Amino acid sequence: MKIQAINGFKDILPDSIGRWQLIEQRARDIFERFGMQEIRMPILEKTELFVRSIGSATDVVEKEMYTFADKGITMRPEATASIMRAFIEHGLHVQQPVQRLYTIGPMFRHERPQKGRLRQFHQLDAEIIGAAEPRIDAELIAMGQMLLDELGLTVSLELNSLGCPVCRPPFKERLVAFLEQQTDSLCDDCKRRTHTNPLRVLDCKKPACRAVAQEAPSLLDVLCPDCDRHFQEVRQALTELGIPFRINRFMVRGLDYYTRTTFEFLTTDLGAQAAVGAGGRYDGLIEQLGGPALSGIGFAMGLERLALLMEQQDGRTLPASAMDIFLAALGGTALAPCSQLAHSLRQQGAKTAIDYSGRSLKAQLKQAGRMNARYTLIVGEDEWMRGEGILRNMRTQEQHSFALTGSVTEQARRLIDVLRTMAA
Numbered sequence: 001m002k003i004q005a006i007n008g009f010k011d012i013l014p015d016s017i018g019r020w021q022l023i024e025q026r027a028r029d030i031f032e033r034f035g036m037q038e039i040r041m042p043i044l045e046k047t048e049l050f051v052r053s054i055g056s057a058t059d060v061v062e063k064e065m066y067t068f069a070d071k072g073i074t075m076r077p078e079a080t081a082s083i084m085r086a087f088i089e090h091g092l093h094v095q096q097p098v099q100r101l102y103t104i105g106p107m108f109r110h111e112r113p114q115k116g117r118l119r120q121f122h123q124l125d126a127e128i129i130g131a132a133e134p135r136i137d138a139e140l141i142a143m144g145q146m147l148l149d150e151l152g153l154t155v156s157l158e159l160n161s162l163g164c165p166v167c168r169p170p171f172k173e174r175l176v177a178f179l180e181q182q183t184d185s186l187c188d189d190c191k192r193r194t195h196t197n198p199l200r201v202l203d204c205k206k207p208a209c210r211a212v213a214q215e216a217p218s219l220l221d222v223l224c225p226d227c228d229r230h231f232q233e234v235r236q237a238l239t240e241l242g243i244p245f246r247i248n249r250f251m252v253r254g255l256d257y258y259t260r261t262t263f264e265f266l267t268t269d270l271g272a273q274a275a276v277g278a279g280g281r282y283d284g285l286i287e288q289l290g291g292p293a294l295s296g297i298g299f300a301m302g303l304e305r306l307a308l309l310m311e312q313q314d315g316r317t318l319p320a321s322a323m324d325i326f327l328a329a330l331g332g333t334a335l336a337p338c339s340q341l342a343h344s345l346r347q348q349g350a351k352t353a354i355d356y357s358g359r360s361l362k363a364q365l366k367q368a369g370r371m372n373a374r375y376t377l378i379v380g381e382d383e384w385m386r387g388e389g390i391l392r393n394m395r396t397q398e399q400h401s402f403a404l405t406g407s408v409t410e411q412a413r414r415l416i417d418v419l420r421t422m423a424a
């Protein structure tokens with residue numbers, strides 16, 4: 001029997017890698033414009049890190065983590081907790097009070113696989129640690145929006161505030177009291193959540209629970225003065241930067257560490273409404289993990305979802321990677337000098353392909369076409385004896401002779417010059 005990849009784990013094949021590379025390059029470029037530095041963390045962490053940061057009553061921790069129970073370790077389901085662990089462990093704030101960090105890599109959640117939802121997926125994650133000003137929230141959100149804009153994607157931005165340890169607990173009590181009166185209308189999950197994680201009831205997708213949520217009290221009405229002012233200033237700063245958004249008082253996010261500003265970049269183009277990216281503030285998290293009392297805010301975007309959305313909204317096929325030149329050596333004596341020439345062309349930066357099989361010219365030209373070679377240098381026994389090759393423009397099919405004289409390095413240099421002048 002053939003061995004296949006595990007359900008929810010996917011290969012990213014060469015014909016779609018162009019989109020991934022483009023997204024990653026654009027993200028690095030934009031993140032660095034905002035002064036962000038890359039950090040890479042291990043994929044495995046102590047399970048306790050995720051339980052303490054994401055929260056024991058969340059779906060991620062309750063049922064989605066890939067955990068090696070006997071070893072007490074888990075494959076990271078997200079990046080924020082690991083970045084905070086690294087930040088605290090290496091005392092990064094001592095060198096630089098405000099840290100701007102980003103990472104790109106695989107995450108693991110045992111969810112039901114479907115379009116844009118995998119068990120191994122990839123995130124672009126950006127965090128600003130050590131700054132609490134509302135303009136920081138706006139700047140970070142604007143950075144995410146800039147990436148989406150530069151990728152040519154249209155998504156909508158939704159915003160909410162989840163308050164802080166001053167205003168959220170009394171709100172939760174009010175919410176629980178309200179939900180207890182509506183128990184009969186709630187789905188089984190929400191009946192349980194009423195006592196384990198009542199805020200989650202507000203973003204349940206089931207119609208009956210949604211109807212209850214519509215009538216539920218809103219945290220935005222009871223934010224404490226500090227949170228209320230912070231949220232107002234975030235909205236003001238976003239407006240100043242020309243970033244459109246919509247307030248969604250039902251957005252609660254699936255991870256427990258959030259405080260104050262939360263946001264999601266949403267699309268309906270991937271089936272049901274899906275978040276291509278999401279994030280928020282987590283002002284108590286670092287202290288809760290044993291670090292200094294510093295605030296933080298960040299977001300993560302799903303690379304699979306960005307790539308799918310690009311395919312959907314843009315439709316353009318990315319140009320397949322092209323070779324500068326293909327060397328078609330015909331006959332035994334031409335093979336050794338051609339392979340030396342190929343090596344020298346590569347040393348001097350040209351994307352070069354060569355066929356060692358000694359196949360017919362027709363077969364080799366076909367191969368050059370498949371590899372998207374712009375030119376083919378044909379070197380047969382006779383040409384080699386005369387010290388020349390035939391340079392063929394693969395698009396126009398025009399052919400010129402090319403002198404194979406001087407050292408291999410000189411030949412390669414001249415050939416690259418000729419390709420450049422022909423392309424110009």
Ligand code: HAM
Nearest residue numbers: 078080117118121275276277278279280298299300302
């Ligand atoms: P999250 O909302 O759990 O937040 O995930 C962020 C993004 O990752 C989602 O919007 C989605 O695009 C992508 N994503 C999540 N799960 C999957 C999956 N199973 N398959 C494909 N894509 C997925 C976080 O992870 C937070 N750490 C974000 C954050 C950073 N908050 C503050 N800083």
